[in-house]
Amino acid sequence: MDKLFNKKAILVFCFGLVTVSIMIVQKFSAVNWDKVNVTRLIENADLNFFYGDYDR
Amino acid sequence: MPTLIFFMETMTDKKEFPALAIAYRFPGQRDNEEIKFILRRHTITLLPLLLVFFFFTFLPLAFYSLFVPYDFPLLAQKPYSDIYFLMITVYYGFLWIIAFIEWLDYYLDIWIVTDQRILNIEQNNLFHRIASEIDLKRVQDISSAVNGLLQTFFQYGDVKVQTASEENNINLKQIPHPVTVRREIMELCKAAQEEAGWGLNA
Numbered sequence: 001m002d003k004l005f006n007k008k009a010i011l012v013f014c015f016g017l018v019t020v021s022i023m024i025v026q027k028f029s030a031v032n033w034d035k036v037n038v039t040r041l042i043e044n045a046d047l048n049f050f051y052g053d054y055d056r
Numbered sequence: 057m058p059t060l061i062f063f064m065e066t067m068t069d070k071k072e073f074p075a076l077a078i079a080y081r082f083p084g085q086r087d088n089e090e091i092k093f094i095l096r097r098h099t100i101t102l103l104p105l106l107l108v109f110f111f112f113t114f115l116p117l118a119f120y121s122l123f124v125p126y127d128f129p130l131l132a133q134k135p136y137s138d139i140y141f142l143m144i145t146v147y148y149g150f151l152w153i154i155a156f157i158e159w160l161d162y163y164l165d166i167w168i169v170t171d172q173r174i175l176n177i178e179q180n181n182l183f184h185r186i187a188s189e190i191d192l193k194r195v196q197d198i199s200s201a202v203n204g205l206l207q208t209f210f211q212y213g214d215v216k217v218q219t220a221s222e223e224n225n226i227n228l229k230q231i232p233h234p235v236t237v238r239r240e241i242m243e244l245c246k247a248a249q250e251e252a253g254w255g256l257n258a
Contacts, residue, residue, distance in 0.1 A: 009163070013156045020149040027142035032135040044130040 082168060082175070092244060095167040095237065097230040098212035102162055109155055116144045157182055167228050171244060174217055176226045190226050192248035194219045198241055200234035217241065 082091075120140065124131045131140055164179035171192070178186045195217055202213035213234035217226045231237060 009156075009159070013152075016152045017149070020145060020152055023145045024142065024149065027138065027145050031138040031142060035135050036139065041130050041136055044128070 085170070086172065089173075090171045092169045092171055092240070093237075095169070095228060095231045097162060097165060098210060098232045100206070100210045100212065101230045102159075105158055105162075109151065112151055113148075116147060120144075165229070167226070167231070169241060169244065172248065174226055174241070176228075188224065188226065190217055190219055190224060192241075192245045193252050193254065194221075195241075195245045196220055198238050198245070200238040202234060215241070 085091075120131075124140075130136050160182065161179050164177065164185070166177045168175040168177075173189050173191050174195075175189045176187065180186065197218040198215065199218075200213060200215045202208055202211075207213045207230075212230050212232045215228040215231060215234045215238050217228070219225065228234070228237065
């Protein structure tokens with residue numbers, strides 16, 4: 001079925017995958033990991049969001 | 057031949073298929089076998105999938121603009137916003153791969169009708185492919201069904217090709233112009249059965 005397989009589609013897929021990979025690397029290096037405090041992030045979250053309480 | 061071109065025009069690759077119809081040979085094709093038409097699902101069947109992916113594409117961005125400032129205020133500040141966008145990018149990577157697999161599922165489902173047989177190649181998931189064939193001489197019944205508003209409006213539906221055997225049936229799913237396809241296959245069956253000296257549905 002080789003001729004029925006769309007080479008253009010494979011190229012578009014690979015192009016998308018490479019673009020996303022480059023973006024992941026860029027975003028990863030953009031994060032200042034020393035200042036990240038996960039505990040603070042969780043504590044800061046409004047847990048009412050998860051319970052669906054919007055009476056504020 | 058005009059019928060052939062008519063079917064080719066309903067394919068997804070409008071430019072590619074007329075050339076393929078002349079030059080294309082599929083693996084296992086017999087020397088004296090001629091391809092009559094190659095069928096795929098109607099392109100409109102991709103629409104629900106497209107809508108789902110459209111929704112999932114905008115979901116993280118909508119979440120960020122609608123909920124983050126009120127419910128997760130810290131996430132709107134650096135460096136946490138950077139982490140959020142990193143996660144979105146990874147999410148888009150997965151979404152891209154899933155979209156490609158779904159598209160493959162559509163694109164690799166194919167039915168080839170030759171002057172001797174009907175080949176059914178179905179891709180169920182990435183590593184599951186089913187291939188079967190029916191000899192036109194053995195075809196007993198052909199039925200077409202256009203079911204629902206969308207199928208009526210966009211002229212697509214199913215064609216069921218049955219043989220005497222209960223197991224070896226082929227269902228051409230969501231193909232364009234099912235009534236015409238059914239009629240064409242019927243003509244081919246008639247020719248094949250007459251050539252074999254059986255007569256149609258003998």
